[in-house]
Each structure stands twice: as structure tokens, then as C-alpha cells.
Amino acid sequence: xxxxxxxxxxxxxxxxxxxxxxxxxxxxxxxxxxxxxxxxxxxxxxxxxxxxxxxxxxxxxxxxxxxxxxxxxxxxxxxxxxxxxxxxxxxxxxxxxxxxxxxxxxxxxxxxxxxxxxxxxxxxxxxxxxxxxxxxxxxxxxxxxxxxxxxxxxxxxxxxxxxxxxxxxxxxxxxxxxxxxxxxxxxxxxxxxxxxxxxxxxxxxxxxxxxxxxxx
Numbered sequence: 001x002x003x004x005x006x007x008x009x010x011x012x013x014x015x016x017x018x019x020x021x022x023x024x025x026x027x028x029x030x031x032x033x034x035x036x037x038x039x040x041x042x043x044x045x046x047x048x049x050x051x052x053x054x055x056x057x058x059x060x061x062x063x064x065x066x067x068x069x070x071x072x073x074x075x076x077x078x079x080x081x082x083x084x085x086x087x088x089x090x091x092x093x094x095x096x097x098x099x100x101x102x103x104x105x106x107x108x109x110x111x112x113x114x115x116x117x118x119x120x121x122x123x124x125x126x127x128x129x130x131x132x133x134x135x136x137x138x139x140x141x142x143x144x145x146x147x148x149x150x151x152x153x154x155x156x157x158x159x160x161x162x163x164x165x166x167x168x169x170x171x172x173x174x175x176x177x178x179x180x181x182x183x184x185x186x187x188x189x190x191x192x193x194x195x196x197x198x199x200x201x202x203x204x205x206x207x208x209x210x211x212x213x214x215x216x
Contacts, residue, residue, distance in 0.1 A: 052181035068177025102152035108132035
């Protein structure tokens with residue numbers, strides 16, 4: 001009885017081993033060609049070589065913009081990232097410089113128009129404090145003080161918007177690096193088809209052209 005059980009179990013293992021071997025050797029691709037173990041191994045090796053860690057890519061780009069893209073070997077994205085961040089940085093410093101200039105101009109014009117602090121005092125102080133007024137550019141001396149104030153406030157808002165856009169570009173750089181790392185091992189099959197097809201549309205209930213995506 002023991003020998004019979006042993007033979008049965010051995011036969012089952014032999015059958016499973018044989019079936020598994022045959023099954024592994026009878027895989028076919030979408031074109032009907034058999035895929036051998038060498039092809040599978042090569043695909044696995046290629047996939048492993050292309051694999052990138054999304055976490056590492058995101059952290060690198062968060063520290064230094066473009067580092068994650070270099071890690072993903074997407075070198076062509078680096079100039080785009082630095083172009084966007086560089087342009088935003090230039091606009092930020094331009095807005096900052098103009099804002100400080102307008103702020104100083106408004107303050108100088110306001111101080112120059114102040115009345116005496118105490119007209120009844122023996123030493124009321126200067127009627128106009130022109131210390132900073134004399135440092136102004138000619139354009140700010142003749143400009144309406146209200147227009148100077150308005151432009152100062154507008155450039156102050158522009159500073160906030162520029163910081164927001166810069167932060168957005170930086171965040172997009174991190175997201176792009178992470179998503180790109182995720183897609184490195186994504187296989188785009190050559191059997192995907194996208195074409196126009198004429199016929200009846202059940203949704204529109206009329207004849208026309210349809211854009212069809214085919215998976216083979």
C-alpha cells in the first residue's frame with residue numbers, strides 16, 4: 001500500500017512538472033509566434049534595466065530640479081525644467097526690484113508732502129522732508145502719487161503670483177519625475193491600433209466617423 005501511494009504521488013509530481021514545462025514552452029505572442037524562455041528572460045532583463053524607483057526620482061527632483069529626470073534618463077526634459085524655473089526666477093527679481101523702487105518712491109513723496117508735526121511749536125520741524133525725495137528718479141518726481149501707490153500694490157501682488165507659479169513648476173518637476181519612473185517599465189504594445197472608422201454610432205444614433213482604439 002505504501003509503495004502504491006508513493007508511485008501515485010511520484011506520478012502526480014512528474015505530470016505537473018511535465019505540464020509546466022510544456023506550458024512554458026507553448027506561450028504565444030499576439031502575432032501567433034511562440035515565445036521561448038530566452039525571449040522571456042531577455043524581456044525580463046530589459047524591464048529590470050529600465051526600472052526606476054518613483055520615490056528616488058521624486059526625492060531627487062525635490063532636492064535639485066531635473067535630478068530625477070536625469071535619474072530616469074529623460075535628459076531632454078532638463079532644459080525645459082530650468083527654462084521654466086529660470087524664467088520665473090527672472091520675473092520674480094524684476095517684480096521685486098520694481099516693487100522696492102515704487103515703495104521707496106511713494107514713501108519719499110509722502111514724506112515730502114507732510115505738514116509740520118506741531119505748527120505752534122518753536123521748532124516744528126521741516127515742512128517738507130526732501131531727504132529721500134532728492135534721491136528719486138525724475139519720473140517719480142512728476143508722477144501722481146496715487147498712481148505710484150497703485151503700481152506699488154500691483155507689483156506686490158505680482159510677487160505673490162510669481163512665487164506661486166515658481167512653486168507650481170517645482171511641484172510639476174517632482175510629479176513628472178515620479179510618474180516617468182512609474183512608466184519606465186510600462187510596455188506599449190506594437191499591436192495597438194488607432195484609426196478612423198465609418199459606420200453607425202449607437203451613442204449618437206447616426207452615421208459618421210468614429211475614432212477606434214484597438215487592442216490585439
